[in-house]
Amino acid sequence: MSVCTYHVGDVFEVMASMPDNSVDLVLTSPPFLRLRSYLPEGHPDKGKEIGSEPNPAVFIDTLLALSAEWDRVLTPHGSLCVELGDTYSGSGGAGGDYNDDGFREGQPKFEGSARKGSGWPDEKSACLIPELFRVALAYGINPLTGVESPAGRWRVRNTVRWVKPNPTPGALGDKFRTGTSEMVVACKSKDRWFDLDAVRVINNEDRMDETGFNNRPKGLNPNAGFDDSPGSTSGVQNPNGAPPLDWWKITAKGYKGAHYAVFPPELCKIPIESMCPREVCTGCGEPRRRIVETAPGQGGVHPGNNGGGTTGYGKGHRSVRTVLNQHWSVCGCETPVYRPGIVLDPFGGSGTTGAVATGMNRDAILIDLDDRNIDLARERIGMFMVQA
Numbered sequence: 001m002s003v004c005t006y007h008v009g010d011v012f013e014v015m016a017s018m019p020d021n022s023v024d025l026v027l028t029s030p031p032f033l034r035l036r037s038y039l040p041e042g043h044p045d046k047g048k049e050i051g052s053e054p055n056p057a058v059f060i061d062t063l064l065a066l067s068a069e070w071d072r073v074l075t076p077h078g079s080l081c082v083e084l085g086d087t088y089s090g091s092g093g094a095g096g097d098y099n100d101d102g103f104r105e106g107q108p109k110f111e112g113s114a115r116k117g118s119g120w121p122d123e124k125s126a127c128l129i130p131e132l133f134r135v136a137l138a139y140g141i142n143p144l145t146g147v148e149s150p151a152g153r154w155r156v157r158n159t160v161r162w163v164k165p166n167p168t169p170g171a172l173g174d175k176f177r178t179g180t181s182e183m184v185v186a187c188k189s190k191d192r193w194f195d196l197d198a199v200r201v202i203n204n205e206d207r208m209d210e211t212g213f214n215n216r217p218k219g220l221n222p223n224a225g226f227d228d229s230p231g232s233t234s235g236v237q238n239p240n241g242a243p244p245l246d247w248w249k250i251t252a253k254g255y256k257g258a259h260y261a262v263f264p265p266e267l268c269k270i271p272i273e274s275m276c277p278r279e280v281c282t283g284c285g286e287p288r289r290r291i292v293e294t295a296p297g298q299g300g301v302h303p304g305n306n307g308g309g310t311t312g313y314g315k316g317h318r319s320v321r322t323v324l325n326q327h328w329s330v331c332g333c334e335t336p337v338y339r340p341g342i343v344l345d346p347f348g349g350s351g352t353t354g355a356v357a358t359g360m361n362r363d364a365i366l367i368d369l370d371d372r373n374i375d376l377a378r379e380r381i382g383m384f385m386v387q388a
């Protein structure tokens with residue numbers, strides 16, 4: 001049975017107690033810069049709230065200090081997925097939105113964020129936090145200060161755009177309404193665990209519904225799974241479907257638990273299925289990888305798409321394949337004992353990541369500063385949840 005362990009506490013303090021190489025995927029949505037204040041005024045941990053940094057450069061420093069810790073606790077085959085939204089200079093966020101007016105009892109509203117000191121772009125400009133964070137990961141520096149990142153360099157593998165058909169109302173007037181946010185996908189290793197076959201999208205209405213790709217007319221759906229690449233058998237469907245695109249249309253759903261800024265479960269599913277191994281050997285730490293044998297002339301035997309780098313499909317991932325056999329790799333240990341893959345959400349909130357992970361037979365570790373989230377998370381995760 002999968003287990004989700006919920007820690008109430010500051011992310012840095014809790015993570016300091018976690019061993020090296022102990023989680024397979026970090027999947028999270030941290031507080032965005034100066035958009036919300038979660039804890040009530042006067043709360044003893046108010047000063048520890050992330051997102052209240054005085055300017056973008058300091059916020060990037062915080063994200064990089066966190067990334068250094070994420071690097072330490074991630075296994076060598078691990079991945080990092082961070083969903084981040086941006087902040088407009090000079091604007092203030094709701095400050096938390098538990099009541100109709102967007103506030104929890106006693107919750108303060110952030111004042112206009114920018115122009116209170118140095119280090120902000122001109123008023124009304126986007127701060128470009130997601131972009132700055134991606135540059136910082138890829139180049140190993142805080143681009144606003146030039147200072148080396150404590151997290152070193154990461155391989156930025158994707159920027160997934162979460163397209164929201166129903167975004168929250170935002171400042172209008174002289175700009176378009178923001179309806180997207182971004183999830184950066186990064187790793188340290190060239191051979192991270194990645195199982196593309198687990199998340200291929202089949203051109204079937206049910207599957208489309210589940211992943212949110214259901215609103216385009218048939219024939220125009222770029223995820224239709226038809227191969228039109230040069231040199232392949234045009235128009236023939238890949239039996240396993242097509243790789244998901246790097247934009248996911250997911251309707252943000254209201255959550256009755258009166259929570260705020262929750263992850264939609266769909267946003268967690270694809271990362272967990274493709275980046276958190278199902279089984280990892282407790283002896284040598286190797287995850288089991290999908291091995292796919294295809295018919296002669298179609299790539300032969302290869303380590304699925306989870307070996308990273310050369311997938312064995314090569315161009316073949318877009319071409320027709322006859323799968324002869326699929327199985328999971330076995331490590332060199334004499335009698336391997338496997339554990340489930342482990343997902344860490346260091347800003348666990350109401351427990352979306354934990355609920356999805358345990359539903360997919362993975363273990364989860366959640367951390368959150370706000371103990372009021374425990375009851376919300378328990379409601380969603382049920383008997384799979386234990387409080388640390």
Ligand SMILES: C[S@@+](CC[C@H](N)C(=O)[O-])C[C@H]1O[C@@H](n2cnc3c(N)ncnc32)[C@H](O)[C@@H]1O
Binds near residue numbers: 010
């Ligand atoms: C965007 S919300 C996460 C929501 C979550 N993904 C969900 O689906 O419910 C950010 C969370 O970060 C928490 N937080 C802020 N500062 C923190 C800190 N220093 N340590 C741990 N959690 C913190 C807040 O309490 C809030 O629940």
